Amino acid sequence: MKKWKKKEQKDSEDFEGKLIRGSGNQWSRPGDSKSDRFLIESKQTEKKSYSISLKTWQKISDEALFNFRLPLLSLQIKDIELVVLSKQDFLKLLKG
Numbered sequence: 001m002k003k004w005k006k007k008e009q010k011d012s013e014d015f016e017g018k019l020i021r022g023s024g025n026q027w028s029r030p031g032d033s034k035s036d037r038f039l040i041e042s043k044q045t046e047k048k049s050y051s052i053s054l055k056t057w058q059k060i061s062d063e064a065l066f067n068f069r070l071p072l073l074s075l076q077i078k079d080i081e082l083v084v085l086s087k088q089d090f091l092k093l094l095k096g
Contacts, residue, residue: 007044008032011074015040030063039064044076052084061086 012019017035031039041060043050052073064071070093073084085093 003046004042004044007074007076008042011040011042015072015074030067031060034067034069037070038072039067039069040072040074042074046078048077050075050077057084 008019011017012033015033015035015038017033017038017040019033020029020031032042033040039060057071057073060073061071070085070089075082075084
C-alpha cells in the first residue's frame, strides 16, 4: 500500500473519522477523511520540508466550512507528524 494511503487511513483512525472514498478526484468529495469536528486533509513527504500556500489553506478552509467542520491539515514530514489549524480554531478548541 502506498504511503499516502496509509497516512490517510491512520489519520482517519486517529481522529475517529471516516475515509472519504474518491477524495481528491471529485469536487463533491472534499478532504481525505472527516470526523464529527474536522475535515481532514492528509499529506506526507519524505523530503526535509513541506510548503503550505495560502491558496492550499484557503481551499481546505472553504471545503471544511461548506461541510460544517473545522479545517485540519495532518502533515507528516519524514517521521514527524504535525497538525495545522488556524489560530482562531485552535483557541476555540482550547476554550470549549
